[in-house]
Amino acid sequence: MASVTTTQLPGMTGDFDNTLDDGVSKAPLVLGEATFREVTRKICRVAEAPRAPLAWYVAFAISTALVGVLGVMIAYAVFTGVGVWGNNSPVFWGFPIINFVFWVGLAHAGTFISAILLLFRQKWRTGINRFAEATTVFAVVCAGLFPGIHVGRPWFAYWMAPVPNVMGAWPNFYSPLLWDAIAVFTYTNVSLLFWYVGMIPDLATFRDRSKTRLRHTIYGILAMGWRGSAKHWQLYERTILILAGLATALVLGVSSTVSTDFAVSQLPGWHETIFPPYFTVGAIFSGFALVLALAIPARELFGLKDLITKRHLDNLAKITLVMGSIVTYIYLMEFFIAYYSGNGYEQFAYLTRIMGPYWRMGWLILFCNCLVPQIFWFKFARTTWWLALPAALLCLVGMWSERFVIIVTVLNRDFLPSAWHNYAPTWVDWLTFAGSIGLFFTLFLLFCRFLPMIAMSEVKSILPQAEGHVHDDSPAAAAGH
């Protein structure tokens, strides 16, 4: 292997603007001292530091408290009845399903980045793919919580699974809820596998650098005996590729399947062929907004600006913009089709979104999901944290509101006006939702602290050194290799 040399240019540290493409050379994706050793050191030090930053402790305390709240709320609902929520007739689905669809949506960016961008050979993804995948896994955990607890008799939720039994009772495979359960289950497994397998070489690095017996043992078990042999690498690469292929299909499939919960029903506002792509795009949109919203504080907090560069933020924002624009198109299309259908029930379902009892939510969606992402046309907004972060958060608010509106405004005014009834969440609903956010952050913070936040092995592969021809004479030209 070529001797490692310093490739750092003066001034090319974390805040360096590497978003420009000069057309001659590729922009550097790793800034600062871009050596293998330095990459390893930067990433490992987060997990190896004896103490995390104070902010980590504060955030962790808050999120674990929320997890406690979540536990209490779930126990309360399970032991008392789902009536503790705001659900009613006709709004039989409320916060739990809203949150489920929202979290499933958030679970899309990680796999999209790791799998689809891998297949498209987007090298910039290496800086963010690991923690994006982590958001996927954790968001799926949060999502998976809800279908289980939202049913009236959660202790029988497993009946949705095809469990052989003497009664011969079998699930109803016509039901989209079953498709949904299968899709989410599959997606959870594949994304978890994908995340974990990808982490093995880095876990081995952690193991090798462990200074205590405990760390050595735990990381040793997790690394599954990885030695970095060529055979290991070969198997590893092949596995990752297969999983990427699977995950790619799932990224497009899982939200499409979730959307059938709605599209297969016959309620105006749900019964639409546009729903599968609509949900998928919306999911990717919210997922990227989430990664963007997490990347910004993470690079500040853990000193990873050299690895998660402005170019990464730039790219994330661009994809958010693209997805936001597709979402906008779909909104317009929904309204157009409702108008064009000549179906009064359909037309009413859309009018009531923006003029009915929840019109504020309706307009909030249009603002957050259609208008806000448009600021990402401007590079300044894409690369400036105090613009990009609020924008990304607003996109998240918008997408949650979208789920709310899709579920509540359709149900609260369906066919027979006599059955119309508005919906209002209760304190239990709100605390459960807050608890799920707490669960997500608890997991995410633990991940940041104890697992390789950035895929070391993959980042190294995009260092110029990895290419095997170092432009000693012109480090600048080599930086992008």
Place this chain on the structure above:
Amino acid sequence: MPPLKTDNLSGKEYWRSLNELADTPEFREFVDREFTNNASEFLNSNRRRFLKIMGASFALAGLAGCRWPMETLAPYAHRPANRDPGTPVQYTTAMELGGVAQGMLVTSVDGRPIKVDGNPKHVLNRGGSDAYGQASVLNVYDPDRSRSVMQRDAQGKAADSNWATFEAFWKEQLAGFKKTGGKGLAILSGSSASPSLVDMHKRMTQALPASQWYEYEPISDDAGREGLRMVFTQAARAVPDLSGAQVIVSFDQDFFVGDPLAVKFARDFAKGRQLTNPENGQSATSMNRLYVVESTFTMTGSMAENARHRIPVPAKDVPAVACLLAAELKKQGLVLGVEIPTPGNVNIGTGDKTLEVMAADLLANKGRCVLVAGANQPPELHGLIAGINDALGNTGRTVTYYPVMNPNRPTHLASIEALAAAIKKKEISTLVILGGNPVYTAPVDIDFAKLLAAVPLTVHLADYVDETSELCTWHLPESHYLENWGDGRTFDMSVSIVQPMIQPIFGGRSAVEVMALVIQDPMQKAYDIVQRTLGIKSTDWRWKKALFDGYVEKTASQPLHLSFSAGNLNGALAQLIAKNAKVKLDHHHLEVVFRTDSKVFDGRFANNGWLQELPDPMTRLTWDNAALINPKTGVAMGLNRHESQIIRLNVGGRELDIATYMMPGQPENSISITLGYGRTHSGNVGNGAGFNAGTLRTTHAMTMLSGVAMEVTQTPYKLATTQDHFVISTIGERAIAARVPDLIHQGTFAEFQKDPGMGHKKSTAVSLWDEHHYDTGYQWGMAVDLTTCVGCSSCVVACQAENNIPIVGKEQVLKGREMQWLRIDRYFRGPESENPQAVHEPILCMQCENAPCEAVCPVGATSHSADGLNMMTYNRCIGTRYCANNCPYKVRRFNFFDYNSGTLSNLYTPNILRSEMNPLIALQKNPQVSIRVRGVMEKCTYCVQRIETVRVVAERQNRRIRDGEITPACAQACPSQALVFGDIRDKNSRVAKLMKQDRMYGILNKELYTKPRTRYLPKVWNPNPALPEETLSPKGLM
């Protein structure tokens, strides 16, 4: 319990239907609000108020043990004859309400009555029943009922006692009275036509000639008696026969609710409107026509042919309008022997034209029309109406006069006034109150509570320890009519025997038995007394036949042949009209009309959870009454049109704080309030529900009151309605206007005669796939006739009783979680005026052949049976609620909590901390229907348990099920026979004959192709061609 009305209630989630035309900033703000409930609601006292409302399932667990565990083990070593354990048996009995006995058929399982229906053989019921009758069975098992004799000492402290103590005590008293001939002893009874009670009265008068008997009924039919006395020289009961009338005119008479004859009226009225005879499938050639003059928008008003056939006027102007009609009739040539005074300025809007047309219509149908005066109207109106009926030749044809019990008794009002006077004069030393609750129901100016204190010894027989019991020396528990023998007379005086189904659960005795005790009759048991009174021994075959038929043969009275003479009616009528003309109504001098409540009657059913939670047919209100105000008047007086708020009514220093309900169709400057709410000692269900209108009711104003001032407070109040919970924004209103014609097909009788299909064409839709064929076996279906449905809601209670449907309490109704499987939607219709029409549409499970609910259940808990039922497997349901989302009719109900266990006050408590279902309540449950646990979806099954019971019998006899053999609870209860159930494959079945009609339609079938099995015959009106509907302008979408 403190008065609850004034708890700081916040939020406003109540709108008044259809006429959302105002666009005030407050209203906009409300419509704009995202969440109408705030999430912190559970913390404020508002909810605690709900917590206080406990269901009929309230577990006085410790107390329930008083009697219940006392079981005698008696194994059926030798099974008694005709007794199969677990097999339901039916007995006839009778229920007295308002002094009229209804014939009932009671279903009893293992000695516990579980269901009450109308006796098909009884002249009043003919199988139908009203909501009161249906719900009456719940009272038997009410844990709040009085459980023992109670004695109050001089300090007012009550202690439990027993019958033996009371008997010993009374014997001493009686010994004293025997010496004085009963001087100072007074009995206060409710209105009753029970021969045994009348006999007891007679015996007491003989034994104790100086004793006094008073009779008081808060909702009295005395006006009719006295009115007829004026013109016929004897008191009588006018019984209109609506079935024979082509033209019906109601003067403030609500036929279908609150009237003891409501069941008969509904049946007769429907007979004249049934457009297809289900027996032979033939179309009607005529249809009756209803005109209504009324002071409250009632169900009867909603049946008027269109808004121009209904004249809303303040109650005090109803006689004046009748005079206007009489004058018009005279003008058009009717010879009427009454001098018609010219009423002063009565504002009836466009009603002049209506009266002119009405008069012509009446004259064209002499002998085939009928006019009816409401019980709340003064006697003079009843006299006048009798005169008009007589002049039109209706007497003996469409109106029959029957004798009344005790025709020479003073009116109930006079009677209670006489009692008050006697007490004030210290003439009464002992007062025995037989049932009733005078402290709550007596006119407020009598101040009955104070009078009671002035009587040294007071004895109160009552089924609850109520407001009156609280102030009496002795309280005696009263037995329920299903617990004790008795008798009663119906409108034609035919006698029915009240047959008990169960021993008095709490050891109560009936009024007859207490009277026997009071006079120390040799017979003490009602069973013996009834036999003695009727002169039929229980060994006599006539006794058995009477019990079998539900009435005693040959006891019906012949109609009276009375000759009309105006006599002193002329003067009285002129006086009344002149007096009323002087009463000016404006915003500062409002009128208040007291009405019978469709649910709690006069308050006696206040502790009945089924009735409390039954939506009022017109307002859709549950758990409350309200001041019904015309929106125009209300808005002009500063009330918010779309949200309920507390107003303070004030007349002569008497005040009533009450919530408002904007009711279109109410006359201006007139407020209607139903009686029977605001009880303080009704039990855990009824306490605190609604507002006590009685606080304004005086001896001078028993049915209506004028000169009432209204003060608007800014205190909002939450009314729990089951429809229109929330303000609907403008687009919502437009959508409703656009949809209702699709949901409720309607037309006129003229259109029907031209084309019985009423524009419905056979569907030419072709299915894209090979659908399931339902062409073998039985195929169940139901036809609902919207023309004959009067909206009386007895079907709703019948369904609740049959299918063990729990009540959920006001707080849950506010959240939209009511459980009734069958609901009756009410839509207003007509030009966007203050005077709309209302239509009622019963909605139950449509049993769709293409059921949207079935495909989406992930565990297959809801599926289709071969005979076309959409079935629900409770055991398999995990509660995803997807089925309910996908049900376009929203007829599925979800157990958000364990409504059957614990109390309604602790729904939000984890299950493990709540008690099991009260064993007393459990006695009422139908053993053929599962009790659903929480987290499970439930829905109408067409009473599958009844279908299967009959199927088993038929299959064992190796025959097909006969048409009419199976009747679901709703159809059985329906007095107007608007619901017809049967096998649609059987061409000869009644339902098939109806289904064959081209005008039959399935709701949303055109839109969704659900192929519902519950189908509807359109609402057909029969407007007079001279009174066409004002142009409807259904505003479409966009």
